[in-house]
Amino acid sequence: MEAGVFLVTGAGRGIGAATARLAAEAGYRLVLAARDAAALTDLAASLGGPDRAMVAPCDVRVYEQVEALVARVEREWGRLDAVFANAGTSVDTSFAGTGGAPPAEWSDMVLTNVCGPAFTARAALPALVRSGGHLVLTGSAAGRGVRAGSLYSATKWAVTGLAQAIRAECVGTGVRVTLVQPGLTATEAIPASRAADPKLAPEDVARAVLYAVGQPSTVDVNEILVRPVGQAAHR
Ligand SMILES: NC(=O)c1ccc[n+]([C@@H]2O[C@H](COP(=O)([O-])OP(=O)(O)OC[C@H]3O[C@@H](n4cnc5c(N)ncnc54)[C@H](OP(=O)(O)O)[C@@H]3O)[C@@H](O)[C@H]2O)c1
Structure with missing residues (x-):
């Protein structure tokens, strides 16, 4: 049987790269998206080369780039089965004080963390509806609890809402939507x-x-909150 196709944004390192490796072990062909093509090329080589892993430089802040990427995947590989909208970034912020990054640097994080997964969903959902596929979004434990002064946390609350809005709109399509909310992760x-x-x-x-994606097509794992043992509340 032809291997399923699994697209990962933010695949160059960290959580995205680890997920790409595990998905490859599970038999998927991988589409590796991030801005730094060199990191993607190294990872693709380790996953079996161009027949198993497509290097797909893409900035998720730019809708046209995400749309072109999905079109390329369907043109070259004919299908798209799972999408992990994972690319994200963070800067420290303060609203009441002057600490953290200056406000001029906040927009990039909002575009990446909120518009990124929203654009990825919009571009990929027609293909996922055709395949009866699965969309997974990376939120955060910071998207459930209060973090004083944190705009990053607010962007992840937005991802929590985004996952629910997408899932509600996908009722009747067969598409599954999972929000994964990691606690602190060594990246x-x-x-x-x-x-x-x-x-x-x-x-x-x-x-x-991979747990969520590996369930039967009738099972939609809505949310997974996974935190390290000993992580303090509200961290
Ligand atoms: N680490 C944690 O403790 C933690 C906890 C909860 C949630 N998260 C979330 O998990 C996700 C992955 O984080 P991580 O810790 O694995 O971070 P990371 O190691 O810094 O990796 C981030 C990945 O996203 C890519 N990326 C960043 N901006 C992008 C853009 N505009 N377009 C396309 N790709 C972009 C980066 O590659 P390029 O720079 O080459 O584009 C990189 O491949 C993020 O959404 C993060 O908010 C992380």
Whole structure:
């Protein structure tokens, strides 16, 4: 049987790269999307080369790029079965004080974390409806609890709402929509201030994604919150 096709945004490193590796082990062909093509090329080589992993440079902040990517996947591989809208970024912020990144640097995070998965959903859903496929979004534990002064947390609350809005609109299509909310995970994205905190490995989050995708097509795992043992409340 022809292998399913699994698209991962933010596949260059961290949670996305770990999920791509696990999906490849599960037999999927991978579409690897991020801005840095070099990182994707190295990962694709380790996953079996161009027949098994497509290098797909793409900036999820730009709708036309995501749309062109999905069109390329359907043109070259004829199908799209699972999409992991995972690309994201974070900067520290403060509303009441002057700490963290200056407001001029906030827009990039909002575009990446909110418009990124929204654009990915919009571009990919027609293909997922055709395949009866699965959309997985990376939210965060920060999208459930309050984080003082954190615009990052607010972007992940937006992803929580986005997943629910997409799932509601997909009723009757056969498409499944899963929100994965990781706690602190050991990737390049975490700030030095949290270096000593308990952390998940990226592979721990990848297993949660593959669990959801691996269920029967009649089972929609709506949400998975996975945090490291010992992570403090509201962290
Ligand atoms: N690490 C944690 O503790 C944690 C906890 C909860 C949730 N999360 C979420 O998990 C997701 C992955 O985070 P991570 O920790 O694995 O981060 P990471 O190691 O920094 O990886 C982020 C990935 O996203 C890509 N990316 C960033 N901006 C992009 C854009 N505009 N277009 C396309 N790709 C883009 C990056 O590649 P390029 O820079 O080459 O584009 C990279 O491949 C994010 O949504 C993050 O918010 C992380």
